[in-house]
Amino acid sequence: MIDAARLQRLHPGKRSTLQDRTLLYLFSYDVEVETDPQTIGFFPGGVRFNMVARPNQSRAYNVMRDRTVAGIGVPAISGALEWGSDWIYWREDDVEFSQVRLSITTDEGERIQGYYPVIAYLGLGGFRRLVSEKDKVGREDSPVEGRFITTPRFETASPTYAWINDLQCVGFGRLQLVRSEFRRLSYDVYGLT
Amino acid sequence: MHTVNLKYMFSISAGLPSHVLGRTPAGYRIDVEYRSIETGLRKSVSTNAYKLLAAWGLELGAWAREDIRKDAFQSDKGIGAFAGVLDALKGGPAGDAPVPAKLEDLLVRKITTDQEPLEALKRDAEKFLAAVRDFSKENADYPPWLGLEGHILSGVDWSLLRSDGVIEFDGQLTITDGLLNDKKGEGVLVNARTSGAVDLVANDAERPYSIEHAMDLWLRAAGDVPVALNIKFEAPQESEPWASKKYTRRKGQLKYVMLSRGQFVGCGTIKSLQKQGTTIELEVFQVVAPGKVVRPGEDDAKRAAADNLNKLATGKLVGSLL
Numbered sequence: 001m002i003d004a005a006r007l008q009r010l011h012p013g014k015r016s017t018l019q020d021r022t023l024l025y026l027f028s029y030d031v032e033v034e035t036d037p038q039t040i041g042f043f044p045g046g047v048r049f050n051m052v053a054r055p056n057q058s059r060a061y062n063v064m065r066d067r068t069v070a071g072i073g074v075p076a077i078s079g080a081l082e083w084g085s086d087w088i089y090w091r092e093d094d095v096e097f098s099q100v101r102l103s104i105t106t107d108e109g110e111r112i113q114g115y116y117p118v119i120a121y122l123g124l125g126g127f128r129r130l131v132s133e134k135d136k137v138g139r140e141d142s143p144v145e146g147r148f149i150t151t152p153r154f155e156t157a158s159p160t161y162a163w164i165n166d167l168q169c170v171g172f173g174r175l176q177l178v179r180s181e182f183r184r185l186s187y188d189v190y191g192l193t
Numbered sequence: 194m195h196t197v198n199l200k201y202m203f204s205i206s207a208g209l210p211s212h213v214l215g216r217t218p219a220g221y222r223i224d225v226e227y228r229s230i231e232t233g234l235r236k237s238v239s240t241n242a243y244k245l246l247a248a249w250g251l252e253l254g255a256w257a258r259e260d261i262r263k264d265a266f267q268s269d270k271g272i273g274a275f276a277g278v279l280d281a282l283k284g285g286p287a288g289d290a291p292v293p294a295k296l297e298d299l300l301v302r303k304i305t306t307d308q309e310p311l312e313a314l315k316r317d318a319e320k321f322l323a324a325v326r327d328f329s330k331e332n333a334d335y336p337p338w339l340g341l342e343g344h345i346l347s348g349v350d351w352s353l354l355r356s357d358g359v360i361e362f363d364g365q366l367t368i369t370d371g372l373l374n375d376k377k378g379e380g381v382l383v384n385a386r387t388s389g390a391v392d393l394v395a396n397d398a399e400r401p402y403s404i405e406h407a408m409d410l411w412l413r414a415a416g417d418v419p420v421a422l423n424i425k426f427e428a429p430q431e432s433e434p435w436a437s438k439k440y441t442r443r444k445g446q447l448k449y450v451m452l453s454r455g456q457f458v459g460c461g462t463i464k465s466l467q468k469q470g471t472t473i474e475l476e477v478f479q480v481v482a483p484g485k486v487v488r489p490g491e492d493d494a495k496r497a498a499a500d501n502l503n504k505l506a507t508g509k510l511v512g513s514l515l
Binding site: 040042128131 | 214215367427428429432433436439
């Protein structure tokens with residue numbers, strides 16, 4: 001626990017409080033992943049492959065089924081993930097770097113694009129375990145779940161959803177692995193306000 | 194002044210359907226898709242044998258031994274025809290003229306003097322490349338550049354049309370040298386990241402420019418638009434022995450290693466065709482900076498040798514490599 005008063009006494013004139021920040025829940029989405037990724041193969045420092053979302057099987061929705069975003073009163077986002085792709089680089093030091101692009105079509109037919117980098121820890125020895133596939137990670141009946149945090153930004157030309165153009169977002173993601181393969185990704189997206 | 198060489202690698206021909214997301218505060222967002230188009234026997238990603246030999250012939254000639262060439266042609270006439278190509282590359286029998294930018298020009302000149310049929314020469318050139326390709330399968334860890342033939346597996350570009358009429362490209366393509374519907378996953382995959390800025394309103398009569406006018410030009414694909422894109426490739430390298438088949442299964446996966454080790458540009462044209470809609474024709478070149486690495490402390494003789502190699506690369510000196 002930070003003792004702000006003590007810090008102020010020790011370092012007078014220096015800031016001793018953190019900047020205010022608030023997370024505002026915006027929407028969630030689930031991504032069903034094509035089981036056969038486009039594998040480039042070994043690349044200096046790791047392995048590269050591309051993953052694509054299964055079309056028409058991935059959705060964006062509000063977990064509470066609210067019609068507006070609580071707190072700011074703007075229309076909530078609900079629709080289909082029309083397209084999504086992830087260019088992945090698993091590094092030998094057990095860290096994943098990837099670049100995601102996606103496109104959401106809302107129930108009214110408006111389009112919202114999103115893009116973000118992902119940095120995720122694969123676990124101790126995770127790179128070798130996943131690439132060797134000797135000890136396959138996760139089963140159909142009990143997938144292994146990984147968690148990660150992303151910083152998405154969204155862009156739209158729709159006046160209804162124009163509010164999202166101005167937000168820096170944070171995505172809390174969960175990933176399900178079955179037999180060392182990505183199966184489903186779920187994100188909860190918050191706006192930093 | 195430094196001379197920069199552009200060495201031909203391969204060509205891309207793709208459909209370019211686009212979907213306008215709409216006007217955002219930054220400009221018009223346009224989703225562009227790269228789609229494989231096959232015309233006759235020509236694949237969406239292909240290599241022109243003439244241009245490949247014009248760019249790499251000297252190195253291929255130095256690399257390939259006489260017996261490979263004999264095996265390739267299996268006739269004196271074939272060897273003779275190819276010798277003509279090599280002479281052309283060297284700048285004629287005297288070997289003192291600069292290497293031409295376009296081999297095709299020289300071949301045409303040769304045809305007019307020797308009455309050599311162009312198609313026969315082309316067949317010989319392709320035969321030679323095939324023989325080197327076969328030889329390199331068994332005898333070389335890192336084969337020389339022999340082109341790329343394949344398809345665009347997937348490709349998208351998140352373009353932004355700015356208010357000054359310039360469109361910014363930011364795309365990602367995946368190229369396969371296997372079949373387009375490669376269910377067995379036998380093709381070698383190469384990622385390509387493209388970026389660049391293209392002035393859509395250059396030489397346009399309308400002044401002052403408006404973003405709507407530029408958008409209209411894009412939608413109507415009015416005329417041909419020259420493009421130059423920066424391309425960064427990611428091609429597979431040597432795999433680890435412990436890796437699963439998924440990451441090592443593709444045969445000849447080192448063929449394209451060179452693409453990961455240099456700087457590349459794609460130059461070409463975005464065209465509007467009545468039947469096919471908007472298309473893009475790109476030729477991909479390696480940008481070869483002049484000079485060669487000289488380590489600190491290396492003596493003058495080595496530096497002079499490096500200078501000679503530089504001259505060779507820029508076509509000013511043609512040695513007896515062939």
